[in-house]
Amino acid sequence: MEKTSASNFLETIVADDLAAGRVETVVTRFPPEPNGYLHIGHAKSICVNFGLAETFGGRCNLRFDDTNPEKESQEYIDSIQADVRWLGFRWDGEVRFASAYFQQLYDWAVYLVEQGHAYVCDLNAQQAREYRGTLTEAGKNSPYRDRSVAENLDLLARMKAGEFAEGEKVLRARIDMASPNMNMRDPILYRIRKVAHHQTGTDWVIYPTYDFAHGQEDAIEGVTHSVCTLEFEDHRPLYDWFIEHLPIAARPRQYEFGRLNPSYTVTSKRKLKQLVDDAVVSGWDDPRMPTVAGMRRRGYTPAAIRKFCQMIGTTRSDGVVDVAMLEFAIREDLNENAPRAMCVLNPLKVVLTNYPDSQVEDLVAARHPSRPDLGERVLPFTRELYIDADDFREEANKKYKRLVLGKRVRLRNAYVIEAHEAVKDSAGKVVEVHASIIPDTIGNDPADGVKPKGVIQWVSASRGRQATVRLYDRLFDHEAPDKGDRDFLQHVNPDSLRVVERAWIEPSLVQALPEQGFQFEREGYFVADRYDHSEESPVFNRTIGLRDSWAEQGGEGQ
RNA sequence: UGGGGUGUCGCCAAGCGGCAAGGCACCAGGUUUUGAUCCUGGCAUUCGGAGGUUCGAAUCCUCCCACCCCAGCCA
Numbered sequence: 001m002e003k004t005s006a007s008n009f010l011e012t013i014v015a016d017d018l019a020a021g022r023v024e025t026v027v028t029r030f031p032p033e034p035n036g037y038l039h040i041g042h043a044k045s046i047c048v049n050f051g052l053a054e055t056f057g058g059r060c061n062l063r064f065d066d067t068n069p070e071k072e073s074q075e076y077i078d079s080i081q082a083d084v085r086w087l088g089f090r091w092d093g094e095v096r097f098a099s100a101y102f103q104q105l106y107d108w109a110v111y112l113v114e115q116g117h118a119y120v121c122d123l124n125a126q127q128a129r130e131y132r133g134t135l136t137e138a139g140k141n142s143p144y145r146d147r148s149v150a151e152n153l154d155l156l157a158r159m160k161a162g163e164f165a166e167g168e169k170v171l172r173a174r175i176d177m178a179s180p181n182m183n184m185r186d187p188i189l190y191r192i193r194k195v196a197h198h199q200t201g202t203d204w205v206i207y208p209t210y211d212f213a214h215g216q217e218d219a220i221e222g223v224t225h226s227v228c229t230l231e232f233e234d235h236r237p238l239y240d241w242f243i244e245h246l247p248i249a250a251r252p253r254q255y256e257f258g259r260l261n262p263s264y265t266v267t268s269k270r271k272l273k274q275l276v277d278d279a280v281v282s283g284w285d286d287p288r289m290p291t292v293a294g295m296r297r298r299g300y301t302p303a304a305i306r307k308f309c310q311m312i313g314t315t316r317s318d319g320v321v322d323v324a325m326l327e328f329a330i331r332e333d334l335n336e337n338a339p340r341a342m343c344v345l346n347p348l349k350v351v352l353t354n355y356p357d358s359q360v361e362d363l364v365a366a367r368h369p370s371r372p373d374l375g376e377r378v379l380p381f382t383r384e385l386y387i388d389a390d391d392f393r394e395e396a397n398k399k400y401k402r403l404v405l406g407k408r409v410r411l412r413n414a415y416v417i418e419a420h421e422a423v424k425d426s427a428g429k430v431v432e433v434h435a436s437i438i439p440d441t442i443g444n445d446p447a448d449g450v451k452p453k454g455v456i457q458w459v460s461a462s463r464g465r466q467a468t469v470r471l472y473d474r475l476f477d478h479e480a481p482d483k484g485d486r487d488f489l490q491h492v493n494p495d496s497l498r499v500v501e502r503a504w505i506e507p508s509l510v511q512a513l514p515e516q517g518f519q520f521e522r523e524g525y526f527v528a529d530r531y532d533h534s535e536e537s538p539v540f541n542r543t544i545g546l547r548d549s550w551a552e553q554g555g556e557g558q
Numbered sequence: 559u560g561g562g563g564u565g566u567c568g569c570c571a572a573g574c575g576g577c578a579a580g581g582c583a584c585c586a587g588g589u590u591u592u593g594a595u596c597c598u599g600g601c602a603u604u605c606g607g608a609g610g611u612u613c614g615a616a617u618c619c620u621c622c623c624a625c626c627c628c629a630g631c632c633a
Contacts (some may be wrong), residue, residue: 007572033633068632125631134629136560170631180561182629191631210633234562234628256563258626263569269633311581313571315564318626322569325582335595342592369595401593410591443591455591521592550593 026058299527299543401454
């Protein structure tokens with residue numbers, strides 16, 4: 001409709017279905033199970049599903065696939081909704097729950113029994129596994145496979161009534177124990193679970209399995225294109241089987257795409273939960289987590305995440321996406337939109353010996369080099385200030401473009417200064433630098449023609465503020481931390497978090513609001529922490545560093 | 559070894575019989591009061607391999623190879 005050329009195979013399919021009149025309006029759904037927080041992989045799925053609806057003027061539902069109460073909880077239901085909204089997507093109507101369809105699903109199960117397509121099986125889990133056969137050997141029919149419809153109906157009703165213990169009986173479809181597709185070997189439709197459900201309480205003691213529920217949920221909601229990941233491909237024949245054998249008019253179709261595997265990260269709910277439970281990180285929303293909540297706290301923006309998903313495309317091949325692409329997406333967004341500010345992480349005091357002790361000049365600087373609409377801020381300039389210790393050397397080669405004893409450097413948005421003396425402590429460590437300003441160098445090069453080597457950031461010692469700055473890095477130091485039989489916990493990067501308790505920030509930063517992003521010039525992009533930041537005690541998280549070709553080249557001249 | 563998939567530059571990805579888009583990364587220059595940004599240029603005679611069909615193949619056919627998924631009463 002709005003699009004003339006499809007950008008991936010799913011769009012091609014939808015466009016064709018629309019053009020051929022097979023569907024009137026495209027309806028998709030994002031169907032998370034509320035058993036964990038959403039991660040970057042889900043973000044891709046969200047972009048794919050909501051994106052398809054958006055692109056073709058259709059609808060997308062948010063449906064909790066809550067068929068297994070044991071691992072689910074309200075906390076996850078809340079976080080998932082917040083994350084989807086934060087990413088900028090709006091689901092159609094109210095949030096849906098698979099559990100709201102439990103009665104309909106049960107009625108359909110009864111129908112299948114009546115049609116002779118399902119039976120109650122008494123095999124326990126162990127026996128069922130043995131009867132199922134292997135990948136290369138056909139399974140054997142359950143001895144309970146030929147119970148009469150009447151007996152099955154009675155047994156199913158009694159399962160529902162709670163007459164049997166967990167694991168004692170299950171309801172299975174009667175399909176083909178010799179099918180080369182394991183999913184078709186009389187799959188389980190209902191199992192007994194005597195636990196309360198977060199939505200239905202104790203109404204049910206039998207719960208439908210994913211296979212028996214998903215397609216029917218789609219049908220109930222009028223979903224036309226049920227998009228999921230590749231590992232469900234083998235389930236499609238079963239998905240279709242249920243739709244075909246049930247009195248259902250709707251005809252949803254399942255399509256699969258390759259899931260996202262970013263390098264240097266893990267995206268399995270089990271592993272992410274383990275990182276949380278083992279306190280490797282502070283929680284699901286720890287800024288190092290690849291969760292949507294974690295990325296949010298880290299300073300990633302919805303626009304960057306969506307851009308990233310668009311960059312990687314949607315295909316049926318599954319590979320590993322270089323996290324550098326995600327990093328590019330966030331740098332691109334923040335470079336364009338984040339106000340600039342100055343922060344000194346490793347303070348070294350500089351005393352400007354030719355600058356009056358009582359003088360304060362309110363210098364004005366743009367908040368962004370190419371976005372005048374972002375306005376300006378005031379930078380108080382004083383006799384004593386801080387620069388980064390890494391930006392000063394008593395001596396260095398010509399490639400070092402910072403302050404060197406006897407040489408000049410430009411203080412960003414302020415004067416050019418020249419260093420005269422390095423004051424050291426008893427251990428010989430430089431603790432203070434004495435320098436002088438070159439007059440009339442704000443906006444001008446020195447009159448004597450001796451230009452400064454470089455530009456460094458600074459913060460007034462008397463007017464600046466102290467802040468806590470958290471320097472985050474990749475959580476894992478291995479490109480594929482959980483590939484094969486690797487123990488991903490062995491690859492947790494020991495330097496994934498470094499906290500700078502007393503960084504100096506320019507005074508304008510006290511006005512920062514939680515979740516507001518900045519570029520601390522020459523350092524990187526930072527965000528005021530969503531929870532811990534306040535005007536009284538500022539806390540910034542490093543989202544991502546600036547590209548640093550100097551460091552990449554080994555920092556020649558250090 | 560049964561079934562289902564996938565193989566195009568280091569990574570992602572267009573391409574659908576007419577002679578290899580683009581992005582990331584990387585490299586080389588230029589601009590720059592951020593060693594950032596920005597700009598310019600470079601980066602697959604070759605499409606998992608081998609045959610075949612064709613005037614012509616990454617695109618069609620055959621065989622082979624590699625990798626991923628499936629034996630939960632998880633989703």
